[in-house]
Amino acid sequence: MLSYRVSKYIFSVGRFNSYDTVLVHSGFITDLLPHCAPSSAISFNPGSREIFLQPRFLWHLLRLMRKHSRQAASLGAYVRSVRAKAVIAYDNIPDLYDWASALPMPLIVVQHGMRQLEPLETTIGQTSNVVFLSWGKLQIDEFSSGFTARYPNSSHHRKPEQIIPIGSLRDSMYRQVRNEVNRDLNQLCLVSQFKGLDGHGLTLPRERQVNLDTTAEFTHRYAVERNMKVLIALYSDTPQALQAEQNWFNEKFEGTCVFNQPSEDFATYRATDESIVSLGVHTSVLWEVFGRGGRMLACNFTGDGVFKFPIPGPWYLENGSYEDFATRLDALRAFSDAEYSNTCGDLPTYLISYDPTRPTTQAISDTVSSFVNDTR
Incomplete structure (x- = not known):
């Protein structure tokens, strides 16, 4: 795909390659891309000023922008253009749960750190199009008790449709390599x-x-x-x-x-x-x-x-x-x-859930594969 810059925007022309998974870019934290393997994956930033001059992308973008924000529509159009079957991201993106509503499948959201909670319980009726891979069972109890994460956590006043405790990714990576201390x-x-x-x-x-x-x-x-x-x-x-x-x-x-x-x-x-x-x-x-x-x-x-x-x-x-x-x-x-x-x-x-027979890295890979292979 060829790209050229005009003022603040980047225009890209050409055919999209197909990928199993789209990773929503979320800053300088432990990269999720390697943990999507063996599924093929590509990173995408919905907040970028890149515009794809490709009919399929533009049609989905304009269609989705009637009901969703520009970022949500951009993500939804990109996912459909590369024909991805899974989308994954960390929970440090404020509007992530809202973006999920523009996707044809649930968004896999990985907990990246402790969730600071609002002091009062909140009644949240509607669930979001999200599968949340949490650090532990604590988050299941927090959501069921009506405690919501503080902004800018993506689950602020939102709740996922499913919660799967898998542990901390970075901590799991350390446990796999640490020697006797x-x-x-x-x-x-x-x-x-x-x-x-x-x-x-x-x-x-x-x-x-x-x-x-x-x-x-x-x-x-x-x-x-x-x-x-x-x-x-x-x-x-x-x-x-x-x-x-x-x-x-x-x-x-x-x-x-x-x-x-x-x-x-x-x-x-x-x-x-x-x-x-x-x-x-x-x-x-x-x-x-x-x-x-x-x-x-x-x-x-x-x-x-x-x-x-x-x-x-x-x-x-x-x-x-x-x-x-x-x-x-x-x-x-x-x-x-x-x-x-x-x-x-x-x-x-x-x-912090941890299973040495299925560490967090493997749990993420397995979850992505279940979407890609339609076995979830």
Whole structure:
């Protein structure tokens, strides 16, 4: 297909190749394309300014635009033009559930991180044309209880027609390659959520800044009092941002903390596995630590629902003082592995489903294949 640019638009002319699957582009996160194999797949961005000067595409585009948004119509027209039998995307695209209504088949939506929920229950009558591949059974209970994800999650005030728990893709990829880990009983891992500085502090809502500051300060005090090491699992992936992040933590910890190497594959996961307890403000990484049976402490010093861990227990601290924080960490460190496992029970797999005989990568591939082969 030949393409040429006119002003802000790209015009493409020629015949469409056929593909089994269309992947809706959703930014710089773990690529779903390799996990669609053995089905053939192609990525498409409905928000692009590309216009296909091809009769089949234009006919479907104009027809669908009578009832749908331009992006939804563009996706629907493209899927029909390449004769795809499956469409897949992450759930971080705000209007994704609405786009699904323009498709001739249900849209496969993969959970890419923890879903922050609205504080009040919502009655959602109509289901969307979506099959949701969730992290765990928790999401089934959330939807059935009327809790909806906050915007910009694609399920905001929407619900899928089917939910299939498959686990976290990135976590599953790590589990398949990780070796035996030597856990340091005298090391804490603080999972960073650094977003940058503006000269007055973190460029984040006040509640998150308070949580980040308090967690870092309490962790430093605890480590000094117990003579423990603190490993910071860094967040940034560019040299300039990484240096700013390290400078911020060095100031908070008075130069006593150490850092992992974020450029290495699964660096954060390895850092958490190598430490006796991982802690931080509520993040997807801590969900995954808990799902692997690791000890973790999710901190919520402002009581904001955004930072609430969905499963109560010794692994979650809300509105606590330093003494509460220290007592909780002491208790987590004192558990034997068997005691901690008994305390958790089946909650880790409720939060993050994982089947070593059918890891998440395979579950995604199987789901796509069931659409392509019409066996679902």
